Amino acid sequence: MSGEVLGTITLRVQRYRPDVDEAPHLVDYAVPWGQDTSVLDALTWIKDHLDPTLAFRWSCRMAICGSCGFVLNGTPRLGCEHFVRDYAPGPLVVEPLANLAVERDLVVDLEPFLASLERVRPWLAPDPDDPPGETGNRQTPEQLLAYHDYAMCIDCLLCYAACPQVALAPDFLGPAAITAAVRYDKDSRDHGNGDRLPALDREDGLWACTFVGACSTACPKGVDPAAAIQQAKAATAAAWAAEFLLPRRGGRS
Amino acid sequence: MTAGEPAPRAAADAAAGVPAVAVPAVAVPAVADMAPEASAARSARRPHHPPVRRTWFLATGAYRAYALREASSVVVGLFVLNLVIGLVSAHRGVDAFTRWVELQRSPAVVALTVVALAMAVVHAITWFRATPAVIRVRRGRRHLDRRWVVLAHYLLLAAFAVVVLLWLGRS
Numbered sequence A: 001m002s003g004e005v006l007g008t009i010t011l012r013v014q015r016y017r018p019d020v021d022e023a024p025h026l027v028d029y030a031v032p033w034g035q036d037t038s039v040l041d042a043l044t045w046i047k048d049h050l051d052p053t054l055a056f057r058w059s060c061r062m063a064i065c066g067s068c069g070f071v072l073n074g075t076p077r078l079g080c081e082h083f084v085r086d087y088a089p090g091p092l093v094v095e096p097l098a099n100l101a102v103e104r105d106l107v108v109d110l111e112p113f114l115a116s117l118e119r120v121r122p123w124l125a126p127d128p129d130d131p132p133g134e135t136g137n138r139q140t141p142e143q144l145l146a147y148h149d150y151a152m153c154i155d156c157l158l159c160y161a162a163c164p165q166v167a168l169a170p171d172f173l174g175p176a177a178i179t180a181a182v183r184y185d186k187d188s189r190d191h192g193n194g195d196r197l198p199a200l201d202r203e204d205g206l207w208a209c210t211f212v213g214a215c216s217t218a219c220p221k222g223v224d225p226a227a228a229i230q231q232a233k234a235a236t237a238a239a240w241a242a243e244f245l246l247p248r249r250g251g252r253s
Numbered sequence B: 001m002t003a004g005e006p007a008p009r010a011a012a013d014a015a016a017g018v019p020a021v022a023v024p025a026v027a028v029p030a031v032a033d034m035a036p037e038a039s040a041a042r043s044a045r046r047p048h049h050p051p052v053r054r055t056w057f058l059a060t061g062a063y064r065a066y067a068l069r070e071a072s073s074v075v076v077g078l079f080v081l082n083l084v085i086g087l088v089s090a091h092r093g094v095d096a097f098t099r100w101v102e103l104q105r106s107p108a109v110v111a112l113t114v115v116a117l118a119m120a121v122v123h124a125i126t127w128f129r130a131t132p133a134v135i136r137v138r139r140g141r142r143h144l145d146r147r148w149v150v151l152a153h154y155l156l157l158a159a160f161a162v163v164v165l166l167w168l169g170r171s
Helices: A039-049 A111-119 A141-145 A158-162 A164-168 A175-185 A193-200 A214-218 A225-245 B008-016 B036-042 B061-092 B094-104 B107-133 B146-170
Strands: A005-015 A025-034 A069-072 A075-078 A092-095 A102-104
Touching: A005 A039, A025 A039, A039 A092, A069 A158, A075 A158, A075 A214, A111 A175, A158 A175, A158 A214, A175 A193, A175 A225, A193 A225, A214 A225, A214 B061, A225 B107, B061 B094, B061 B107, B094 B107, B107 B146
Parallel strands: A005 A092
Antiparallel strands: A005 A025, A069 A075, A069 A092
16 A cells, blocks of 8 residues: 555455355454545455455546446445545445446446346447448537447446336446447447337336436446436437338338 | 476576476476366355345435335326316216315315325426436537426426416316
Protein backbone atom coordinates (compact mmCIF):
# COMPACT_ATOMS: atom_id res chain seq x y z
CA MET A 1 0.00 0.00 0.00
CA SER A 2 1.40 3.38 -0.97
CA GLY A 3 0.96 6.39 1.27
CA GLU A 4 0.23 6.79 4.93
CA VAL A 5 -2.05 4.31 6.69
CA LEU A 6 -4.99 6.30 8.03
CA GLY A 7 -6.83 3.49 9.81
CA THR A 8 -8.06 -0.07 9.80
CA ILE A 9 -11.50 -1.00 8.54
CA THR A 10 -13.46 -4.23 8.82
CA LEU A 11 -14.39 -5.63 5.42
CA ARG A 12 -17.28 -8.05 5.82
CA VAL A 13 -16.89 -10.17 2.70
CA GLN A 14 -19.28 -12.84 1.45
CA ARG A 15 -17.41 -16.12 1.10
CA TYR A 16 -18.67 -19.22 -0.65
CA ARG A 17 -16.63 -22.22 -1.65
CA PRO A 18 -19.06 -24.73 -3.17
CA ASP A 19 -16.87 -27.73 -2.34
CA VAL A 20 -16.50 -26.74 1.32
CA ASP A 21 -19.35 -24.41 2.31
CA GLU A 22 -23.01 -25.30 2.57
CA ALA A 23 -24.09 -21.74 1.79
CA PRO A 24 -22.58 -18.27 1.41
CA HIS A 25 -21.60 -16.57 4.66
CA LEU A 26 -19.92 -13.33 5.74
CA VAL A 27 -16.33 -13.26 7.00
CA ASP A 28 -14.65 -10.26 8.66
CA TYR A 29 -11.21 -9.06 7.63
CA ALA A 30 -9.30 -6.17 9.23
CA VAL A 31 -7.74 -4.14 6.43
CA PRO A 32 -5.44 -1.10 6.73
CA TRP A 33 -6.35 1.76 4.42
CA GLY A 34 -4.90 5.02 3.14
CA GLN A 35 -6.23 8.02 1.30
CA ASP A 36 -6.20 6.29 -2.07
CA THR A 37 -7.11 2.73 -1.08
CA SER A 38 -9.95 1.59 -3.31
CA VAL A 39 -12.27 -1.24 -2.30
CA LEU A 40 -10.54 -3.32 -4.97
CA ASP A 41 -7.19 -2.51 -3.35
CA ALA A 42 -8.59 -3.66 -0.01
CA LEU A 43 -9.77 -6.98 -1.47
CA THR A 44 -6.35 -7.45 -3.08
CA TRP A 45 -4.72 -6.75 0.28
CA ILE A 46 -6.87 -9.47 1.87
CA LYS A 47 -5.85 -11.90 -0.85
CA ASP A 48 -2.16 -10.98 -0.48
CA HIS A 49 -1.95 -10.94 3.31
CA LEU A 50 -4.87 -12.75 4.92
CA ASP A 51 -6.56 -15.28 2.67
CA PRO A 52 -5.24 -16.21 -0.78
CA THR A 53 -8.37 -18.27 -1.50
CA LEU A 54 -10.56 -15.14 -1.82
CA ALA A 55 -11.88 -15.07 -5.40
CA PHE A 56 -13.00 -11.91 -7.19
CA ARG A 57 -12.86 -10.51 -10.71
CA TRP A 58 -10.89 -7.39 -11.64
CA SER A 59 -8.75 -6.08 -14.46
CA CYS A 60 -8.26 -2.45 -15.47
CA ARG A 61 -8.57 -0.73 -12.05
CA MET A 62 -10.02 2.31 -13.85
CA ALA A 63 -13.75 1.68 -14.35
CA ILE A 64 -13.60 0.76 -18.02
CA CYS A 65 -13.37 -3.05 -18.14
CA GLY A 66 -16.48 -3.69 -16.04
CA SER A 67 -14.99 -6.66 -14.17
CA CYS A 68 -15.00 -5.55 -10.52
CA GLY A 69 -18.71 -5.12 -9.85
CA PHE A 70 -19.76 -5.83 -6.24
CA VAL A 71 -22.55 -4.85 -3.88
CA LEU A 72 -20.99 -2.47 -1.33
CA ASN A 73 -23.17 -1.89 1.75
CA GLY A 74 -26.21 -2.85 -0.29
CA THR A 75 -25.44 -0.71 -3.36
CA PRO A 76 -24.05 -2.11 -6.63
CA ARG A 77 -20.73 -0.37 -7.29
CA LEU A 78 -17.41 -0.88 -9.09
CA GLY A 79 -14.72 -1.74 -6.55
CA CYS A 80 -12.01 0.19 -8.37
CA GLU A 81 -13.72 3.58 -8.32
CA HIS A 82 -14.98 3.57 -4.75
CA PHE A 83 -12.69 4.22 -1.86
CA VAL A 84 -12.44 2.79 1.62
CA ARG A 85 -12.08 6.32 3.05
CA ASP A 86 -15.76 6.92 2.15
CA TYR A 87 -16.87 3.82 4.06
CA ALA A 88 -14.73 4.34 7.17
CA PRO A 89 -15.13 3.62 10.04
CA GLY A 90 -17.07 0.68 8.56
CA PRO A 91 -17.78 -2.17 8.56
CA LEU A 92 -17.93 -2.34 4.79
CA VAL A 93 -20.06 -5.24 3.58
CA VAL A 94 -18.81 -6.62 0.25
CA GLU A 95 -21.14 -9.03 -1.52
CA PRO A 96 -21.25 -10.37 -5.07
CA LEU A 97 -23.57 -8.80 -7.66
CA ALA A 98 -27.17 -9.43 -6.62
CA ASN A 99 -29.74 -11.36 -8.68
CA LEU A 100 -27.05 -13.51 -10.33
CA ALA A 101 -25.99 -17.02 -9.31
CA VAL A 102 -22.87 -17.05 -7.14
CA GLU A 103 -20.13 -19.38 -8.39
CA ARG A 104 -17.57 -18.74 -5.69
CA ASP A 105 -16.98 -15.92 -3.18
CA LEU A 106 -17.55 -12.70 -5.15
CA VAL A 107 -17.65 -14.34 -8.58
CA VAL A 108 -21.05 -14.62 -10.28
CA ASP A 109 -22.29 -16.62 -13.24
CA LEU A 110 -22.35 -14.40 -16.32
CA GLU A 111 -23.61 -17.02 -18.76
CA PRO A 112 -27.31 -16.02 -18.60
CA PHE A 113 -26.36 -12.43 -19.41
CA LEU A 114 -24.10 -13.49 -22.27
CA ALA A 115 -26.94 -15.62 -23.64
CA SER A 116 -29.29 -12.61 -23.41
CA LEU A 117 -26.74 -10.45 -25.19
CA GLU A 118 -26.42 -12.97 -27.98
CA ARG A 119 -30.20 -13.08 -28.42
CA VAL A 120 -30.36 -9.36 -29.30
CA ARG A 121 -27.80 -9.70 -32.13
CA PRO A 122 -25.46 -6.94 -30.92
CA TRP A 123 -23.63 -6.17 -34.17
CA LEU A 124 -23.97 -3.84 -37.12
CA ALA A 125 -26.17 -5.50 -39.73
CA PRO A 126 -25.40 -4.06 -43.16
CA ASP A 127 -28.14 -3.20 -45.62
CA PRO A 128 -28.52 -6.38 -47.68
CA ASP A 129 -29.58 -4.35 -50.74
CA ASP A 130 -26.84 -1.73 -50.42
CA PRO A 131 -23.81 -2.92 -48.45
CA PRO A 132 -21.25 -0.24 -47.50
CA GLY A 133 -18.67 -1.51 -49.98
CA GLU A 134 -15.45 0.40 -50.45
CA THR A 135 -16.75 3.79 -49.36
CA GLY A 136 -17.76 2.40 -45.99
CA ASN A 137 -20.42 3.86 -43.74
CA ARG A 138 -20.73 7.60 -43.24
CA GLN A 139 -22.25 9.14 -40.14
CA THR A 140 -22.71 12.70 -38.95
CA PRO A 141 -22.13 13.74 -35.33
CA GLU A 142 -25.89 14.28 -35.06
CA GLN A 143 -26.49 10.67 -36.09
CA LEU A 144 -23.88 9.55 -33.56
CA LEU A 145 -25.75 11.39 -30.83
CA ALA A 146 -28.76 9.12 -31.29
CA TYR A 147 -26.95 6.10 -29.83
CA HIS A 148 -23.69 7.41 -28.35
CA ASP A 149 -24.63 7.15 -24.67
CA TYR A 150 -25.94 3.61 -25.13
CA ALA A 151 -22.61 2.60 -26.64
CA MET A 152 -20.79 3.58 -23.44
CA CYS A 153 -21.91 0.38 -21.68
CA ILE A 154 -19.01 -1.65 -20.21
CA ASP A 155 -21.15 -4.72 -19.39
CA CYS A 156 -20.33 -4.42 -15.70
CA LEU A 157 -23.80 -5.77 -14.77
CA LEU A 158 -24.35 -3.31 -11.92
CA CYS A 159 -27.71 -2.68 -13.61
CA TYR A 160 -28.57 -6.38 -13.30
CA ALA A 161 -27.74 -6.25 -9.61
CA ALA A 162 -29.99 -3.21 -9.20
CA CYS A 163 -32.95 -4.40 -11.27
CA PRO A 164 -35.62 -6.30 -9.28
CA GLN A 165 -37.12 -7.75 -12.46
CA VAL A 166 -33.86 -9.63 -13.15
CA ALA A 167 -34.62 -11.54 -9.94
CA LEU A 168 -38.39 -11.77 -10.42
CA ALA A 169 -38.93 -12.31 -14.16
CA PRO A 170 -37.41 -15.52 -15.53
CA ASP A 171 -35.35 -15.06 -18.69
CA PHE A 172 -35.73 -11.27 -18.62
CA LEU A 173 -33.18 -9.89 -21.10
CA GLY A 174 -32.07 -7.28 -18.60
CA PRO A 175 -31.00 -3.64 -18.91
CA ALA A 176 -27.60 -4.04 -20.58
CA ALA A 177 -28.78 -6.51 -23.23
CA ILE A 178 -31.78 -4.36 -24.19
CA THR A 179 -29.57 -1.25 -24.23
CA ALA A 180 -27.20 -3.06 -26.59
CA ALA A 181 -30.14 -3.77 -28.90
CA VAL A 182 -31.22 -0.13 -28.75
CA ARG A 183 -27.62 1.01 -29.38
CA TYR A 184 -27.65 -0.83 -32.70
CA ASP A 185 -31.26 -0.07 -33.57
CA LYS A 186 -30.57 3.66 -33.30
CA ASP A 187 -27.29 3.46 -35.21
CA SER A 188 -27.83 4.89 -38.69
CA ARG A 189 -25.38 2.36 -40.13
CA ASP A 190 -27.46 -0.59 -38.90
CA HIS A 191 -30.32 -2.34 -40.70
CA GLY A 192 -31.00 -5.13 -38.22
CA ASN A 193 -34.01 -3.74 -36.32
CA GLY A 194 -36.36 -6.37 -37.69
CA ASP A 195 -34.05 -9.21 -36.67
CA ARG A 196 -33.77 -7.91 -33.11
CA LEU A 197 -37.49 -7.43 -32.65
CA PRO A 198 -38.44 -11.06 -31.89
CA ALA A 199 -36.02 -11.16 -28.94
CA LEU A 200 -37.25 -7.83 -27.58
CA ASP A 201 -40.98 -8.07 -28.20
CA ARG A 202 -41.70 -10.84 -25.71
CA GLU A 203 -43.11 -10.95 -22.20
CA ASP A 204 -39.69 -12.00 -20.96
CA GLY A 205 -37.97 -9.74 -23.48
CA LEU A 206 -38.21 -6.05 -22.76
CA TRP A 207 -41.82 -6.08 -21.52
CA ALA A 208 -40.79 -7.49 -18.14
CA CYS A 209 -39.39 -4.04 -17.38
CA THR A 210 -41.62 -1.91 -15.12
CA PHE A 211 -39.43 1.20 -15.21
CA VAL A 212 -38.15 0.96 -11.67
CA GLY A 213 -35.19 3.02 -12.89
CA ALA A 214 -32.66 1.52 -10.46
CA CYS A 215 -30.52 0.42 -13.40
CA SER A 216 -29.82 3.97 -14.50
CA THR A 217 -29.01 5.00 -10.94
CA ALA A 218 -26.49 2.17 -10.63
CA CYS A 219 -24.81 2.67 -14.00
CA PRO A 220 -21.22 3.96 -13.56
CA LYS A 221 -20.94 5.20 -17.17
CA GLY A 222 -24.08 7.31 -17.51
CA VAL A 223 -25.65 4.97 -20.07
CA ASP A 224 -29.23 5.43 -18.77
CA PRO A 225 -30.46 1.93 -19.66
CA ALA A 226 -33.93 2.75 -18.30
CA ALA A 227 -34.35 5.40 -21.00
CA ALA A 228 -33.12 2.97 -23.65
CA ILE A 229 -35.66 0.38 -22.57
CA GLN A 230 -38.59 2.81 -22.52
CA GLN A 231 -37.64 4.06 -25.98
CA ALA A 232 -37.43 0.46 -27.13
CA LYS A 233 -40.93 -0.12 -25.72
CA ALA A 234 -42.26 2.81 -27.75
CA ALA A 235 -40.50 1.63 -30.91
CA THR A 236 -41.56 -1.99 -30.38
CA ALA A 237 -45.18 -1.00 -29.82
CA ALA A 238 -45.08 1.12 -32.98
CA ALA A 239 -43.57 -1.78 -34.90
CA TRP A 240 -46.33 -4.08 -33.60
CA ALA A 241 -48.99 -1.60 -34.70
CA ALA A 242 -47.36 -1.24 -38.12
CA GLU A 243 -47.16 -5.02 -38.46
CA PHE A 244 -50.81 -5.31 -37.44
CA LEU A 245 -52.06 -2.69 -39.88
CA LEU A 246 -49.62 -3.16 -42.72
CA PRO A 247 -48.03 -6.60 -42.42
CA ARG A 248 -44.93 -7.30 -44.44
CA ARG A 249 -45.05 -10.22 -46.81
CA GLY A 250 -43.95 -13.23 -44.73
CA GLY A 251 -44.15 -11.30 -41.47
CA ARG A 252 -41.66 -12.15 -38.77
CA SER A 253 -41.09 -15.61 -37.28
CA MET B 1 3.60 -38.66 -27.95
CA THR B 2 3.92 -41.67 -25.65
CA ALA B 3 6.51 -42.11 -22.95
CA GLY B 4 9.63 -44.18 -23.70
CA GLU B 5 9.88 -43.25 -27.36
CA PRO B 6 12.75 -40.85 -28.03
CA ALA B 7 11.48 -37.83 -29.95
CA PRO B 8 13.29 -36.84 -33.15
CA ARG B 9 14.37 -33.60 -31.47
CA ALA B 10 16.07 -35.53 -28.62
CA ALA B 11 18.22 -37.39 -31.11
CA ALA B 12 19.17 -34.15 -32.86
CA ASP B 13 19.94 -32.50 -29.50
CA ALA B 14 22.16 -35.42 -28.51
CA ALA B 15 24.05 -35.14 -31.78
CA ALA B 16 24.57 -31.42 -31.16
CA GLY B 17 25.83 -32.01 -27.64
CA VAL B 18 22.77 -30.68 -25.78
CA PRO B 19 22.47 -32.58 -22.47
CA ALA B 20 19.54 -34.97 -22.40
CA VAL B 21 16.85 -34.20 -19.85
CA ALA B 22 15.03 -37.06 -18.20
CA VAL B 23 11.39 -36.47 -19.03
CA PRO B 24 9.01 -38.28 -16.70
CA ALA B 25 6.34 -40.36 -18.34
CA VAL B 26 3.18 -38.30 -18.70
CA ALA B 27 -0.11 -40.06 -18.71
CA VAL B 28 -2.04 -38.48 -21.54
CA PRO B 29 -5.76 -38.79 -20.86
CA ALA B 30 -7.57 -40.92 -23.36
CA VAL B 31 -10.24 -39.22 -25.46
CA ALA B 32 -12.98 -41.16 -23.70
CA ASP B 33 -11.98 -39.58 -20.39
CA MET B 34 -12.45 -36.14 -21.90
CA ALA B 35 -16.09 -36.76 -22.76
CA PRO B 36 -18.52 -34.15 -21.33
CA GLU B 37 -20.17 -36.70 -19.08
CA ALA B 38 -16.87 -37.57 -17.46
CA SER B 39 -15.90 -33.95 -16.77
CA ALA B 40 -19.40 -33.12 -15.57
CA ALA B 41 -19.13 -35.86 -12.98
CA ARG B 42 -15.91 -34.29 -11.69
CA SER B 43 -17.16 -30.66 -11.70
CA ALA B 44 -17.13 -28.89 -8.34
CA ARG B 45 -19.52 -26.17 -9.51
CA ARG B 46 -22.52 -25.60 -7.25
CA PRO B 47 -23.84 -22.13 -8.11
CA HIS B 48 -25.82 -20.52 -5.32
CA HIS B 49 -29.01 -18.82 -6.45
CA PRO B 50 -29.82 -16.01 -4.02
CA PRO B 51 -33.42 -16.24 -2.76
CA VAL B 52 -35.82 -13.41 -3.57
CA ARG B 53 -37.76 -11.99 -0.66
CA ARG B 54 -41.42 -11.17 -1.24
CA THR B 55 -40.84 -7.81 0.46
CA TRP B 56 -37.93 -6.87 -1.82
CA PHE B 57 -39.58 -3.52 -2.53
CA LEU B 58 -38.94 -2.47 1.09
CA ALA B 59 -35.21 -3.12 0.91
CA THR B 60 -33.95 0.25 -0.34
CA GLY B 61 -35.23 3.83 -0.51
CA ALA B 62 -35.35 3.66 -4.30
CA TYR B 63 -37.43 0.48 -4.24
CA ARG B 64 -39.80 1.96 -1.64
CA ALA B 65 -40.27 5.08 -3.78
CA TYR B 66 -41.03 2.81 -6.75
CA ALA B 67 -43.58 0.84 -4.69
CA LEU B 68 -45.26 4.09 -3.62
CA ARG B 69 -45.41 5.24 -7.24
CA GLU B 70 -47.03 1.99 -8.32
CA ALA B 71 -49.40 1.94 -5.32
CA SER B 72 -50.55 5.49 -6.08
CA SER B 73 -52.38 4.23 -9.14
CA VAL B 74 -54.32 1.73 -7.01
CA VAL B 75 -55.53 4.53 -4.70
CA VAL B 76 -56.45 6.75 -7.64
CA GLY B 77 -58.25 3.76 -9.14
CA LEU B 78 -60.33 3.36 -5.99
CA PHE B 79 -61.29 7.04 -6.21
CA VAL B 80 -62.32 6.56 -9.83
CA LEU B 81 -64.37 3.54 -8.73
CA ASN B 82 -66.18 5.84 -6.31
CA LEU B 83 -66.97 8.22 -9.17
CA VAL B 84 -68.24 5.33 -11.31
CA ILE B 85 -70.53 4.31 -8.46
CA GLY B 86 -71.78 7.90 -8.43
CA LEU B 87 -72.50 7.71 -12.17
CA VAL B 88 -74.40 4.47 -11.76
CA SER B 89 -76.33 5.97 -8.83
CA ALA B 90 -77.26 8.98 -10.95
CA HIS B 91 -78.52 6.62 -13.62
CA ARG B 92 -80.62 4.79 -11.04
CA GLY B 93 -82.48 7.91 -9.95
CA VAL B 94 -82.63 10.84 -7.56
CA ASP B 95 -82.85 8.76 -4.38
CA ALA B 96 -79.85 6.64 -5.24
CA PHE B 97 -77.82 9.66 -6.27
CA THR B 98 -78.75 11.53 -3.09
CA ARG B 99 -77.59 8.55 -1.05
CA TRP B 100 -74.29 8.56 -2.96
CA VAL B 101 -73.81 12.29 -2.34
CA GLU B 102 -74.47 11.73 1.38
CA LEU B 103 -71.92 8.91 1.30
CA GLN B 104 -69.31 11.38 0.10
CA ARG B 105 -69.58 13.18 3.43
CA SER B 106 -68.72 10.05 5.39
CA PRO B 107 -65.26 10.05 7.07
CA ALA B 108 -64.13 7.05 5.05
CA VAL B 109 -64.84 8.67 1.68
CA VAL B 110 -63.39 12.01 2.80
CA ALA B 111 -60.23 10.16 3.83
CA LEU B 112 -60.16 8.34 0.49
CA THR B 113 -60.55 11.66 -1.35
CA VAL B 114 -57.71 13.31 0.56
CA VAL B 115 -55.39 10.33 0.13
CA ALA B 116 -56.36 10.04 -3.55
CA LEU B 117 -55.44 13.71 -4.06
CA ALA B 118 -52.06 13.09 -2.43
CA MET B 119 -51.51 9.97 -4.53
CA ALA B 120 -52.55 11.81 -7.71
CA VAL B 121 -49.88 14.41 -6.92
CA VAL B 122 -47.31 11.64 -6.35
CA HIS B 123 -48.37 10.00 -9.60
CA ALA B 124 -48.11 13.27 -11.56
CA ILE B 125 -44.69 14.21 -10.16
CA THR B 126 -43.18 10.76 -10.78
CA TRP B 127 -44.75 10.57 -14.24
CA PHE B 128 -43.45 13.97 -15.28
CA ARG B 129 -40.01 13.06 -13.93
CA ALA B 130 -40.03 9.92 -16.07
CA THR B 131 -41.03 11.55 -19.38
CA PRO B 132 -37.49 12.66 -20.42
CA ALA B 133 -36.59 8.98 -20.64
CA VAL B 134 -38.88 8.64 -23.65
CA ILE B 135 -39.02 12.22 -24.97
CA ARG B 136 -35.47 12.91 -26.11
CA VAL B 137 -35.25 16.12 -28.08
CA ARG B 138 -32.19 16.27 -30.27
CA ARG B 139 -30.82 19.75 -30.90
CA GLY B 140 -27.88 19.45 -33.25
CA ARG B 141 -25.09 17.66 -31.41
CA ARG B 142 -26.74 17.69 -27.98
CA HIS B 143 -29.99 16.68 -26.38
CA LEU B 144 -32.32 19.24 -24.86
CA ASP B 145 -31.82 19.38 -21.09
CA ARG B 146 -34.25 16.99 -19.40
CA ARG B 147 -35.56 19.67 -17.07
CA TRP B 148 -37.19 21.51 -20.00
CA VAL B 149 -39.21 18.38 -20.85
CA VAL B 150 -40.37 18.11 -17.23
CA LEU B 151 -41.13 21.84 -17.06
CA ALA B 152 -43.19 21.64 -20.25
CA HIS B 153 -45.40 19.03 -18.59
CA TYR B 154 -45.96 21.19 -15.52
CA LEU B 155 -46.80 24.19 -17.72
CA LEU B 156 -49.29 22.07 -19.66
CA LEU B 157 -50.79 20.92 -16.37
CA ALA B 158 -51.09 24.50 -15.13
CA ALA B 159 -52.72 25.64 -18.38
CA PHE B 160 -55.17 22.76 -18.29
CA ALA B 161 -56.00 23.44 -14.62
CA VAL B 162 -56.68 27.13 -15.36
CA VAL B 163 -59.03 26.21 -18.21
CA VAL B 164 -60.91 23.65 -16.12
CA LEU B 165 -61.22 25.97 -13.10
CA LEU B 166 -62.50 28.81 -15.27
CA TRP B 167 -65.02 26.51 -16.87
CA LEU B 168 -66.13 25.20 -13.47
CA GLY B 169 -66.36 28.75 -12.13
CA ARG B 170 -68.61 29.86 -14.96
CA SER B 171 -71.15 27.04 -14.52
